[in-house]
Amino acid sequence: MREFAEPYRHGWRESIQVRALLYDGQSAFQHLQVLDTVPFGRLLVLDDACQTSEADEYTYHEMLVHVPMMAHPDPKRVLVIGGGDGGALRRVLEYPVEQATMVEIDGEVVRVSRELLPGIAGDAFEHPRGELIIGDGVKYLRETTEHFDVILVDSTDPVGPAVDLFNEEFYRNAQRAIGDNGIIVTQSGSPLVMLDELIAAVKQLCSVFPIVKTYLACVPIYPGVLWSFTAASNNLDPAAVDPARIAARLRANGKPTGWYTPEIHRAAFALPNFLTAALGIQTADEPSALPLPISGE
Amino acid sequence: MREFAEPYRHGWRESIQVRALLYDGQSAFQHLQVLDTVPFGRLLVLDDACQTSEADEYTYHEMLVHVPMMAHPDPKRVLVIGGGDGGALRRVLEYPVEQATMVEIDGEVVRVSRELLPGIAGDAFEHPRGELIIGDGVKYLRETTEHFDVILVDSTDPVGPAVDLFNEEFYRNAQRAIGDNGIIVTQSGSPLVMLDELIAAVKQLCSVFPIVKTYLACVPIYPGVLWSFTAASNNLDPAAVDPARIAARLRANGKPTGWYTPEIHRAAFALPNFLTAALGIQTADEPSALPLPISGE
Numbered sequence: 001m002r003e004f005a006e007p008y009r010h011g012w013r014e015s016i017q018v019r020a021l022l023y024d025g026q027s028a029f030q031h032l033q034v035l036d037t038v039p040f041g042r043l044l045v046l047d048d049a050c051q052t053s054e055a056d057e058y059t060y061h062e063m064l065v066h067v068p069m070m071a072h073p074d075p076k077r078v079l080v081i082g083g084g085d086g087g088a089l090r091r092v093l094e095y096p097v098e099q100a101t102m103v104e105i106d107g108e109v110v111r112v113s114r115e116l117l118p119g120i121a122g123d124a125f126e127h128p129r130g131e132l133i134i135g136d137g138v139k140y141l142r143e144t145t146e147h148f149d150v151i152l153v154d155s156t157d158p159v160g161p162a163v164d165l166f167n168e169e170f171y172r173n174a175q176r177a178i179g180d181n182g183i184i185v186t187q188s189g190s191p192l193v194m195l196d197e198l199i200a201a202v203k204q205l206c207s208v209f210p211i212v213k214t215y216l217a218c219v220p221i222y223p224g225v226l227w228s229f230t231a232a233s234n235n236l237d238p239a240a241v242d243p244a245r246i247a248a249r250l251r252a253n254g255k256p257t258g259w260y261t262p263e264i265h266r267a268a269f270a271l272p273n274f275l276t277a278a279l280g281i282q283t284a285d286e287p288s289a290l291p292l293p294i295s296g297e
Numbered sequence: 298m299r300e301f302a303e304p305y306r307h308g309w310r311e312s313i314q315v316r317a318l319l320y321d322g323q324s325a326f327q328h329l330q331v332l333d334t335v336p337f338g339r340l341l342v343l344d345d346a347c348q349t350s351e352a353d354e355y356t357y358h359e360m361l362v363h364v365p366m367m368a369h370p371d372p373k374r375v376l377v378i379g380g381g382d383g384g385a386l387r388r389v390l391e392y393p394v395e396q397a398t399m400v401e402i403d404g405e406v407v408r409v410s411r412e413l414l415p416g417i418a419g420d421a422f423e424h425p426r427g428e429l430i431i432g433d434g435v436k437y438l439r440e441t442t443e444h445f446d447v448i449l450v451d452s453t454d455p456v457g458p459a460v461d462l463f464n465e466e467f468y469r470n471a472q473r474a475i476g477d478n479g480i481i482v483t484q485s486g487s488p489l490v491m492l493d494e495l496i497a498a499v500k501q502l503c504s505v506f507p508i509v510k511t512y513l514a515c516v517p518i519y520p521g522v523l524w525s526f527t528a529a530s531n532n533l534d535p536a537a538v539d540p541a542r543i544a545a546r547l548r549a550n551g552k553p554t555g556w557y558t559p560e561i562h563r564a565a566f567a568l569p570n571f572l573t574a575a576l577g578i579q580t581a582d583e584p585s586a587l588p589l590p591i592s593g594e
Contacts, residue, residue: 005312008312008314010335010336011313011314011334011335011336012311012312012313012314012335012336012337012517013311013312014309014310014311014312015302015305015309015310015311015312016308016309017305017308017309037308038307038308038309038592039307039308039309039591039592040309040590040591040592041592054592055589055590055591055592056590056591058587058590059569059590192515192517218489218515218522218523218569220309220489220521220590220591224517224522225515225521225522225523226515226522226523247583250583250584251584253584254584255584256570256584256585256586256587257570257583257584257586257587258569258570258571258586258587258588258590259569259570259571259590260569260570261567261568261569261570261573261583261584262583263566263567263568264567264568264569264570266564266567267563267564267565267566267567268564269560269564270558270560270561270563270564271558271560271561272356272515272555272556272557272558272561273553273554273555273556273557273558273561274555274556276558285544285559286544286547286554286558286559287547287548287550287551287552287553287554287558288553289553289554289555290355290553290554290555291555292352293337293352293353293355293356293517293555293556294336294337294352294353294517295335295336295337295338295351295352
């Protein structure tokens with residue numbers, strides 16, 4: 001049996017057994033592959049980095065979407081930047097939003113995902129309240145005059161095509177679009193093997209927004225498994241959401257979850273001590289911190 | 298550069314780059330190796346399963362030890378079963394206990410750890426309040442008439458030499474030794490790739506103790522990274538510990554932590570929805586659960 005593995009990071013990597021290569025192509029932006037794997041079913045790979053899989057997609061998409069959607073008192077207009085597989089858009093459309101707009105730069109990701117990973121998007125791409133724009137999310141956000149309650153950045157890592165989704169200009173445009181009562185969340189990489197990138201993203205967000213909070217989940221296909229997201233807002237504190245409100249909205253949505261619960265929402269914001277220290281948010285109540293549990297190159 | 302990898306589980310495994318093999322030997326119980334690795338420094342491997350490393354040992358040991366120690370109002374007598382590397386004993390001795398007794402079946406694990414991984418135990422094996430017994434922890438607990446406030450089971454996985462640490466007779470003997478106000482914690486394996494073993498351990502504990510709670514942390518060297526521990530008691534609820542008490546005791550201990558904080562203590566008991574469903578502890582407030590985020594063999 002063949003295996004797929006991303007390159008070593010800090011001398012560490014995961015390997016995944018592969019039954020078959022279902023798709024292999026090059027778009028204008030990146031190298032696309034879909035693999036049929038033993039542990040995760042079908043797996044989307046972009047430029048040799050695992051993006052999403054049939055079996056574990058819910059951990060990432062639920063935590064990207066439900067945390068900011070629950071933090072907002074009444075999200076009606078939502079923007080997803082990236083997310084070509086449709087898994088984020090599908091979760092947004094579980095809520096009674098008026099419109100969910102997705103701007104994905106690479107139409108090939110949408111086409112291949114719809115053909116080979118249709119369960120991830122469900123009916124999101126045919127949904128009457130969903131809008132798909134194939135285009136540059138950075139340019140879209142720079143030029144739009146629309147207001148959004150929630151912006152989700154569902155991108156590849158901050159190298160290559162996605163690098164402009166992690167800088168101050170982008171965050172200032174997002175701030176203008178969400179106003180004082182909106183919230184933005186970006187996936188912010190692995191705290192274990194991409195800590196420098198996470199710290200950089202948090203610093204950029206802190207230079208723009210008064211409230212910036214990182215939270216965690218496990219995404220088995222991602223390097224190091226432990227994964228971070230960072231939420232930012234002028235006024236909304238995403239960590240302080242009433243569990244009863246979460247439970248009521250989940251019941252209203254009526255969809256099963258695999259990872260997210262009201263308790264997980266709060267717990268996700270409790271960071272390991274090495275990470276509070278690395279992000280400079282350690283409080284006097286906490287003991288001094290040991291270094292990252294990986295010793296490096 | 299060489300690499301070390303445990304066997305595939307559900308078609309998934311981690312690989313670790315290795316600089317050198319520092320020790321390779323066979324004890325009466327198991328195959329011992331110490332590797333010098335790139336990501337984790339020195340790594341102890343027993344029967345081809347990663348046990349502990351210099352860089353990430355704190356995630357596992359802090360969560361094994363601090364959670365039950367903080368749950369007990371005043372732990373004075375503590376028993377560690379297994380834990381030959383000394384990392385658990387060292388954390389127990391950070392507290393003002395009267396006596397910490399460790400019963401490790403394989404003296405070779407202690408000898409090799411003291412020689413090649415001395416930083417993990419620190420001075421625990423020379424500590425005046427520490428006691429090391431080389432012997433069978435199952436037999437010890439069956440025969441002892443001593444009382445313990447906290448029992449920690451720091452074992453290999455529930456196959457091979459450790460299998461008798463996960464059955465009802467063992468747990469009944471532990472219950473007798475800790476009495477109504479003590480607490481026992483056992484490492485209970487990977488919720489992602491050893492879910493059946495975790496469910497079995499929880500069921501066994503539930504057949505003996507009225508309070509049984511599973512909690513989670515990330516241990517990078519372990520299969521799947523996400524790892525479980527299960528605490529059990531007649532009276533103590535390990536999830537309901539005042540954060541102010543935790544903060545005060547950590548300050549009194551005066552030792553840095555890398556993973557554990559007062560917030561992490563509580564957050565660790567928030568389980569992903571697939572796991573609450575698998576363990577049969579889902580509440581009516583939670584949405585129905587999707588399956589394990591790994592699709593299997």
